[in-house]
Amino acid sequence: MQGKRSTFLLAMLSFGMAFLYIPMVLLVIYSFNKSKIVPIWGGFSTRWYKVLFESEDVWAAVSLSLKIAVVNATFATLLGALAGLALVRFGRFRGRTLFSGMITAPLVMPEVITGLSLLLFFIGLKGLIGWPERGFTTITIAHITFSMAYVAVIIQSRLAGMAQDLEEAAQDLGAKPFRVLTDITLPLLAPGMLAGWLLSFTLSLDDLVIASFTTGPGSTTLPILIYSRIRLGLRPDINALATIIILVVTIGVLIFGWLMLRQAKQRERDMHMAAKS
Amino acid sequence: MGGCGVSELGALKRSGVEQVTEMAENQSGSLMARLAEKLQSSWKTVVVAVPFLWLLIFFLAPFFMVLKISLAESVFAQPPYTPLVEWVSEGILAIRIVFDNFVFLWEDNLYLNTYLNSIKISSISTVLCLLVGYPIAYGIVRSSPTVRNIFLLMVILPFWTSFLLRVYAWMGLLADQGTINSLLIWLGIIDEPIRMLYTEFSVYVGIVYTYLPFMILPLYANMEKLDISLLEAAADLGAKPAVTFLTVTLPMTIPGIIAGSLLVFIPATGEYVIPDLLGGGNVQMIGRVLYNEFTANTDWPVASAVAIVLLLVLVLPMMLYQHIQSKESDS
Known part of the structure; x- marks a missing residue:
């Protein structure tokens, strides 16, 4: 019986991974298609990569998207870390329920609603005080607002799983609460903040709907550019772009996974050493 | 962003009053030290206030904006909807809500x-x-x-x-x-x-x-x-x-x-x-x-x-x- 069951699970796992990966593998294969019609194979060629690299629109969109992603990730990590810290370590404070509600709401809010509400708000604000100009600023603000929610959740779960003894020990030894924060809590939070930064960076690079609502004339992010092209059908240069993105992400995830694994092994070794002595 | 800055300053100012009296006693010198001192006493307020204000401005306020516009009428103008509150004539305020x-x-x-x-x-x-x-x-x-x-x-x-x-x-x-x-x-x-x-x-x-x-x-x-x-x-x-x-x-x-x-x-x-x-x-x-x-x-x-x-x-x-x-x- 046991054997039959694990065969079933193995089959499901293989099916699941095939389902997840075959479409992506095909994207990559067709990027090397000589033919202009994507699903019909016309021989091997790298011409679409050349088309891609020579396209100034693509470069402009990549650079805008990267700029937004970096600024977004940095602010979202700071704001999200503060929010997570407040929610886990401060106990009750006035407005806590509203605060925690507002923090988690963007996680599940449909993107069309977030996008529409921010756009209407920006237009209203512009009429009132003459700021902000729609484009880089508005997209970045919109991205920070939903990214910080993800960071707050990561920080919250790290803080909740972190024993408070180190912080308490520092306090007992006479460190002021602020000193405890800067010398103990923040260094322990660093891996969580790095994960939050990377997640915010990716979320921002990936967002189409909210950026489409909050963008202004001339500010075309990479997803907006891709979307405007694939709406009209399949395009081999988009396959080339997809291949590059998949390659970069895979390398990134592998490095991150390797670092995590090394850290886990190091911790295990430390524990072992501690147990021996 | 402007809003956050103002509140931070407010929080700093409030605790600053207590700080200055303390400071006068122990004469702990430079501006930097004083600033750090001030930050230390009010840091909890700052930690809560900054993300809180951000969300009030960029999450809650936009939501109410959508609610407001959903209760307006579409008009051919800029902006293309009727205002919620309007001065009808001298001193008379009209609230217009349409479902x-x-x-x-x-x-x-x-x-x-x-x-x-x-x-x-x-x-x-x-x-x-x-x-x-x-x-x-x-x-x-x-x-x-x-x-x-x-x-x-x-x-x-x-x-x-x-x-x-x-x-x-x-x-x-x-x-x-x-x-x-x-x-x-x-x-x-x-x-x-x-x-x-x-x-x-x-x-x-x-x-x-x-x-x-x-x-x-x-x-x-x-x-x-x-x-x-x-x-x-x-x-x-x-x-x-x-x-x-x-x-x-x-x-x-x-x-x-x-x-x-x-x-x-x-x-x-x-x-x-x-x-x-x-x-x-x-x-x-x-x-x-x-x-x-x-x-x-x-x-x-x-x-x-x-x-x-x-x-x-x-x-x-x-x-x-x-x-x-x-x-x-x-x-």
Whole structure:
């Protein structure tokens, strides 16, 4: 019986991974298609990569998207870390329920609603005080607002799983609460903040709907550019772009996974050493 | 951003008064030291105030803006809606609230059907995700630690690559001239391509494909904490695998099932990209109607009303998810 069951699970796992990966593998294969019609194979060629690299629109969109992603990730990590810290370590404070509600709401809010509400708000604000100009600023603000929610959740779960003894020990030894924060809590939070930064960076690079609502004339992010092209059908240069993105992400995830694994092994070794002595 | 800065200064100023008197006594010198001293006494206020204000300004205020516009009338002007509060004449303030937009949504069958259709599509997709995701999550949990990490990484990896491009990949697979049709014709199973792209079927495929990790990961997190010895106990006591599954495994994984289902159902209901790219004009979902109402028809009040109603539809599942999240972080 046991054997039959694990065969079933193995089959499901293989099916699941095939389902997840075959479409992506095909994207990559067709990027090397000589033919202009994507699903019909016309021989091997790298011409679409050349088309891609020579396209100034693509470069402009990549650079805008990267700029937004970096600024977004940095602010979202700071704001999200503060929010997570407040929610886990401060106990009750006035407005806590509203605060925690507002923090988690963007996680599940449909993107069309977030996008529409921010756009209407920006237009209203512009009429009132003459700021902000729609484009880089508005997209970045919109991205920070939903990214910080993800960071707050990561920080919250790290803080909740972190024993408070180190912080308490520092306090007992006479460190002021602020000193405890800067010398103990923040260094322990660093891996969580790095994960939050990377997640915010990716979320921002990936967002189409909210950026489409909050963008202004001339500010075309990479997803907006891709979307405007694939709406009209399949395009081999988009396959080339997809291949590059998949390659970069895979390398990134592998490095991150390797670092995590090394850290886990190091911790295990430390524990072992501690147990021996 | 301006608002945050002001409040920070306010907090600093308040505590500053106490600080200055202290400072005068111990003469702790330089400006930097004094600033650090001030920051130390009020840092808790700052930590809460900065993200709090950000969310009040950029999350709550925009929401009320949508509510306000949904209660206005569409006019041909800039901005294209009537103001909520207006000076009628000297000193008389008129508040104008119209529910016409909501009445319009209710009476027009197009909107009602679109809401129902969105809920139908996202519900069925959620069930499909669960049917596919559950055995995968269970398979990952039951494999050896090394294999487990590799599979987890493989489930997470697509999540980090572009959502848009993963939907695009299916355009290539499902098209009339696409990979699946070509393969089936080549194998001699069919003579003519089956129409798959721009149908409801392709929307289901797209949603299940892109949202599957959102189902697997909460399920995995839940199953990881499962006590395997309970399963072994059930088996030792003579329970058949099917019985063990129904009476032990399934009940214990219900929190994971609920969390994963909500994470798929809520965003899928308001989905815009998938019905647009894979459904073409043939599949009406409310996210797409909202977007078109706003951009093509420039009817802001109706678009806002559509958003408010969508929020009302989703408010229960959203609150349920928040409840689970907060319970999770407390334990």
